[in-house]
Amino acid sequence: MNFIRTVIIALPKGFYTTLKHLFKKPVTRKYPYERREMAPRYRGKHYLERYDDGTERCVCCGLCAASCPADAIYMEGGETDNGERFAKVYEINLLRCIFCGFCEEACPEEAIFLGHEYEFSDDNRDSFIYTKEQMLANRPKEKPFKRIIRKVRRIF
Numbered sequence: 560m561n562f563i564r565t566v567i568i569a570l571p572k573g574f575y576t577t578l579k580h581l582f583k584k585p586v587t588r589k590y591p592y593e594r595r596e597m598a599p600r601y602r603g604k605h606y607l608e609r610y611d612d613g614t615e616r617c618v619c620c621g622l623c624a625a626s627c628p629a630d631a632i633y634m635e636g637g638e639t640d641n642g643e644r645f646a647k648v649y650e651i652n653l654l655r656c657i658f659c660g661f662c663e664e665a666c667p668e669e670a671i672f673l674g675h676e677y678e679f680s681d682d683n684r685d686s687f688i689y690t691k692e693q694m695l696a697n698r699p700k701e702k703p704f705k706r707i708i709r710k711v712r713r714i715f
C-alpha cells in the first residue's frame with residue numbers, strides 16, 4: 560500500500576515541484592562571481608579621506624575614538640614640519656567594531672567614513688587591526704550620495 564501511495568502520489572508530486580521551479584528565474588546569486596550592490600546607507604569597512612591636494616584630512620583630534628562605544632579606535636598624533644597635526648598611527652580593531660557609524664558622525668574634518676566593503680573575513684586575528692595606510696588605500700571614488708551628505712553637513 561505504501562509503495563502504491565509513493566508511486567502514484569508522492570513521486571508525481573515531487574516531479575511536479577521540480578518542474579515548477581525548473582524554468583523560474585533563480586533567487587540565489589552566483590557569489591562571488593555576482594556581487595550584491597549594497598544599500599546606499601550600508602555601513603561596511605572604514606576608509607579615510609584626503610583633500611584634493613592629497614593631504615590627509617584626519618588631524619588626530621580623537622573625537623571619533625571618544626564617540627566609539629566599542630573602544631575600537633587607537634591613534635597617535637604627530638606634527639608636520641609646518642605645524643599641522645596628523646595621525647601618525649590610526650587603527651581600528653574590526654573585531655571590536657559594531658559598525659554603528661558614530662565615528663563618521665563625530666568627525667569634524669569629514670575624514671573617516673564607513674564604506675560598502677563587506678568582504679573582510681579572515682582566520683588571523685591580527686589582520687583585523689585595520690591600519691591608517693589600509694584605510695587610505697580603501698578610499699572609493701566619491702558617489703553622488705556622499706557628496707550630498709557633505710553639503711548637508713556643511714549647512715548644519
Ligand code: SF4
Binds near residue numbers: 623626656
Ligand atoms: S563604527 Fe562605531 S564601533 Fe566601529 S569604530 Fe566607528 S564608532 Fe567605533
Ligand code: SF4
Binds near residue numbers: 624666671
Ligand atoms: S578621523 Fe576625524 S574625528 Fe577621528 S581623529 Fe581624525 S579628524 Fe578627528
